[in-house]
Amino acid sequence: MLENLKRNKVSAIASISFFIGSTLFLPFFGDLAIIGIWLFMTGSALMFWDSVK
16 A cells, blocks of 8 residues: 555645545534635646646
8 A cells, every 4th residue: 555655646645635625615614614725726736737647
């Protein structure tokens, strides 16, 4: 598993960013929604970049 993470660093970071950003959209984390937006957008951009490279 660690070997896969080493090879797919960008994909792993993108997925974690996307997941945490999505979680921050939940009503419980309402005060952190702006951070969630930025994490969501960053994760999406990294996923796109990883698929194009």
